[in-house]
Amino acid sequence: MRTFLLLYALGCTLSAQVSYDRIAAAASEPGNWLTYSGGYAGNRYSALKGIDRGNVARLRPAWIYQTNDLNNFEATPIVADGVMYVSEPPSNAAALDLRTGRPIWIFRRSVPSDAGVCCGQVNRGVAVLGDRVFLGTLDSHLVALDAKTGHLLWDRTVADYKSGYSITVAPLALKDKVIVGISGGEYGIRGFVDAYDAKSGERLWRFWTVPGPGEPGHETWDGDSWQTGSAATWVTGSYDAALNLLYWGTGNPGPNYNGEGRSGDNLYSTSLLALDASSGKLKWHFQFTPHDTHDWDANHVPVLLDAVFQGKSRKLVAVANRNGFFYLFDRQTGECLLGRQYAKQTWAKGLDDLGRPIVMPATEPAPEGTLVYPGVHGATNWNSPSYSPDTRLMYVAAREEGTVFYRATAEYRAGSYFSAGGMRGIPGVEPSGSVKALDPLTGEQRWEFPLHSPPWAGVLSTAGGLVFSGANEGNLFALDAATGKPLWDFQAGAPVYASPIAYEFEGRQYIAVTAGRSLMAFATADAPAK
Amino acid sequence: MWKITGWLLIGTSALWAADSGESLFRIHCAPCHGLDGAGGRGPSLTVRKLPRAPDDAALSGVISLGIPGTQMPGTRMTADENRQLVAYIRSLGRSQPAQSHGDRSNGERLFWSKGNCGRCHTIGPRGGRVGPDLTGIGTMRGPEHLRESLLDPEAGIPDTFTSYRRVIFMPDNFLQVRVVTRDGSRITGVRVNEDTFTIQIRDYSDRIYSFRKDDLRELLKDWGKSPMPSYLGVLSDSEIEDVIAYLMTLQGAP
Numbered sequence: 001m002r003t004f005l006l007l008y009a010l011g012c013t014l015s016a017q018v019s020y021d022r023i024a025a026a027a028s029e030p031g032n033w034l035t036y037s038g039g040y041a042g043n044r045y046s047a048l049k050g051i052d053r054g055n056v057a058r059l060r061p062a063w064i065y066q067t068n069d070l071n072n073f074e075a076t077p078i079v080a081d082g083v084m085y086v087s088e089p090p091s092n093a094a095a096l097d098l099r100t101g102r103p104i105w106i107f108r109r110s111v112p113s114d115a116g117v118c119c120g121q122v123n124r125g126v127a128v129l130g131d132r133v134f135l136g137t138l139d140s141h142l143v144a145l146d147a148k149t150g151h152l153l154w155d156r157t158v159a160d161y162k163s164g165y166s167i168t169v170a171p172l173a174l175k176d177k178v179i180v181g182i183s184g185g186e187y188g189i190r191g192f193v194d195a196y197d198a199k200s201g202e203r204l205w206r207f208w209t210v211p212g213p214g215e216p217g218h219e220t221w222d223g224d225s226w227q228t229g230s231a232a233t234w235v236t237g238s239y240d241a242a243l244n245l246l247y248w249g250t251g252n253p254g255p256n257y258n259g260e261g262r263s264g265d266n267l268y269s270t271s272l273l274a275l276d277a278s279s280g281k282l283k284w285h286f287q288f289t290p291h292d293t294h295d296w297d298a299n300h301v302p303v304l305l306d307a308v309f310q311g312k313s314r315k316l317v318a319v320a321n322r323n324g325f326f327y328l329f330d331r332q333t334g335e336c337l338l339g340r341q342y343a344k345q346t347w348a349k350g351l352d353d354l355g356r357p358i359v360m361p362a363t364e365p366a367p368e369g370t371l372v373y374p375g376v377h378g379a380t381n382w383n384s385p386s387y388s389p390d391t392r393l394m395y396v397a398a399r400e401e402g403t404v405f406y407r408a409t410a411e412y413r414a415g416s417y418f419s420a421g422g423m424r425g426i427p428g429v430e431p432s433g434s435v436k437a438l439d440p441l442t443g444e445q446r447w448e449f450p451l452h453s454p455p456w457a458g459v460l461s462t463a464g465g466l467v468f469s470g471a472n473e474g475n476l477f478a479l480d481a482a483t484g485k486p487l488w489d490f491q492a493g494a495p496v497y498a499s500p501i502a503y504e505f506e507g508r509q510y511i512a513v514t515a516g517r518s519l520m521a522f523a524t525a526d527a528p529a530k
Numbered sequence: 531m532w533k534i535t536g537w538l539l540i541g542t543s544a545l546w547a548a549d550s551g552e553s554l555f556r557i558h559c560a561p562c563h564g565l566d567g568a569g570g571r572g573p574s575l576t577v578r579k580l581p582r583a584p585d586d587a588a589l590s591g592v593i594s595l596g597i598p599g600t601q602m603p604g605t606r607m608t609a610d611e612n613r614q615l616v617a618y619i620r621s622l623g624r625s626q627p628a629q630s631h632g633d634r635s636n637g638e639r640l641f642w643s644k645g646n647c648g649r650c651h652t653i654g655p656r657g658g659r660v661g662p663d664l665t666g667i668g669t670m671r672g673p674e675h676l677r678e679s680l681l682d683p684e685a686g687i688p689d690t691f692t693s694y695r696r697v698i699f700m701p702d703n704f705l706q707v708r709v710v711t712r713d714g715s716r717i718t719g720v721r722v723n724e725d726t727f728t729i730q731i732r733d734y735s736d737r738i739y740s741f742r743k744d745d746l747r748e749l750l751k752d753w754g755k756s757p758m759p760s761y762l763g764v765l766s767d768s769e770i771e772d773v774i775a776y777l778m779t780l781q782g783a784p
Binding site: 070113114116117118186369406408409410416417418419420421422423424430450451452471473474475477486489491 | 556557558560561564565595598603604605607724725726727728753
């Protein structure tokens with residue numbers, strides 16, 4: 001016991017040094033969870049095998065940490081050297097003891113009452129680099145905290161929240177920088193991806209996701225419509241250290257449901273961007289839904305994988321998009337290698353050879369309403385997908401829910417809702433959902449586990465041959481990664497709006513995920529004596 | 531600019547406020563509350579009493595500040611626009627005539643005797659639980675809707691499912707379900723809750739069951755069906771009006 005306490009204390013004193021090299025090699029220390037998706041590749045996969053098909057039925061809560069806020073608790077925790085770092089709504093952060101979930105410190109930030117957000121005062125997580133914790137806030141600041149104490153080290157204004165900008169995304173720390181995206185796609189913002197110096201907080205570069213006058217892509221906007229073009233960047237991207245490329249998704253063009261004032265493709269909305277991480281320069285882009293009018297943000301975690309595709313060894317990036325299609329790209333060149341429908345959709349005949357959708361007539365929002373699948377929340381959403389190198393399958397939380405889309409008009413006013421339309425559910429149809437296992441090299445579905453309603457929980461896969469996720473009705477569950485068979489479930493008592501993680505403490509594997517206002521850690525109970 | 535239509539220019543100032551309010555509503559509120567205010571991600575606003583906004587000042591406050599702890603955001607707008615929106619939202623709650631000419635006390639008597647409504651419906655402490663609680667029905671529904679529910683109960687079943695999906699509890703949509711257990715028992719009742727792995731049912735003798743779905747041989751959902759009988763031909767036209775008059779007096783717990 002004494003030895004253990006000493007080691008544990010030592011672990012705490014070491015807590016402070018999460019170097020870039022460690023994050024880049026995160027797969028070699030699966031006991032920690034060092035960045036939003038577990039590693040820069042965006043796989044949300046854990047190499048831990050302590051929980052497997054044989055013992056997952058004995059998974060039990062170890063502790064529960066609760067926030068004091070009723071907004072959705074959407075954060076992915078970071079685990080480093082015996083401490084868990086988590087953000088909580090509206091714009092707070094906490095460091096938790098891994099043994100008990102008791103807070104070591106809590107950083108509380110008051111958010112101005114007029115900070116506008118479309119979809120709840122939420123935050124999806126912190127980044128950790130060196131001895132610092134980085135948090136984006138609803139009033140569009142990026143702050144650096146001392147990982148040991150939670151003390152504020154610097155505070156930078158990223159954008160003016162009074163113009164509708166907010167930050168809900170978990171930052172991504174790499175090398176000496178912190179990358180952060182922006183929310184506000186329903187408020188007519190002009191989107192960007194920013195990089196800040198981790199030490200000083202100085203802004204190193206900004207990539208505007210809506211090109212200004214004279215820049216390539218500007219011609220895809222009418223008149224001044226680019227100024228309210230949105231293309232927000234509210235989900236954490238992925239990173240290839242060897243290529244030094246950042247992969248980041250962008251959201252809907254503004255206003256959401258009426259494209260009359262912004263004819264053209266509206267670059268770089270609803271796109272996957274490959275940005276040079278040193279300069280922020282665009283290396284390539286792919287637009288999933290040109291001239292979107294259905295709010296199909298491409299704000300997904302891009303999944304990086306290396307595989308032999310059609311006889312050739314390739315560096316790939318895969319995206320299951322909100323628009324109902326699955327895509328595979330060469331992540332060096334941006335070449336679209338594959339596009340295939342993976343969920344119900346009624347808006348496109350298919351994709352052409354370059355991956356551009358062949359749009360069907362009469363699918364645009366209209367004053368009298370237009371019924372389209374996927375609905376406004378898409379065939380999947382921000383909740384993370386997962387890729388397992390063991391099964392070579394990609395797991396996606398899929399939604400089957402149509403929407404009747406309405407077109408209206410809206411006048412832009414800084415800081416006001418700017419969607420120019422509305423939507424409603426389809427009378428008489430109960431929406432549903434599933435966890436789908438897709439072969440990323442073909443887009444084919446291998447199995448599907450049906451859910452009672454369209455999920456807002458992300459997916460984790462593990463070397464124990466398991467897939468973990470959650471449901472709106474409070475179920476947390478584990479599936480066999482090879483077959484989709486359910487092996488464990490637990491009623492957490494509140495909706496799950498987050499993506500699970502795995503880590504190790506005292507030689508035992510844990511699964512952590514939020515539900516309602518609780519962050520719960522699970523471990524297997526000892527096997528009953530024979 | 532808001533579109534100003536011809537008829538509006540010759541309308542009264544109240545109409546002006548409501549129509550401008552409608553434009554504002556379509557932009558700011560409809561994305562969640564539906565274009566007709568009947569609900570979507572947010573709750574229905576076509577009710578006579580808004581629980582969070584009992585008066586215009588409270589409604590104005592909800593519009594500008596939002597409701598902390600929910601997904602209802604505050605909306606920045608001018609004081610004029612706020613007033614227009616309040617007027618329009620209030621008009622949604624007045625869209626059904628609130629008058630009923632029946633005999634209330636006869637309606638109450640019919641409710642508990644000939645109509646046998648209390649077998650399934652609760653009013654205050656009294657009545658059954660397999661149907662919706664009617665204690666405050668007079669604040670939530672208009673006479674037209676109640677008449678339809680009495681004459682054609684299946685027409686009034688909630689037929690859109692988007693609004694409740696974000697909460698853990700099922701709606702009061704009283705879906706009838708039929709199950710066959712592994713040992714062959716058959717149970718018919720109302721779904722009181724459901725998740726991916728389990729379902730809870732209240733049968734018509736008021737007994738609660740909880741099943742894991744993988745323990746069931748069959749699970750059938752009677753979408754669009756209501757266990758409530760039509761009162762067409764059971765109660766006379768004037769008796770129907772009496773029951774409606776009684777229901778409209780039910781304003782919730784004191």
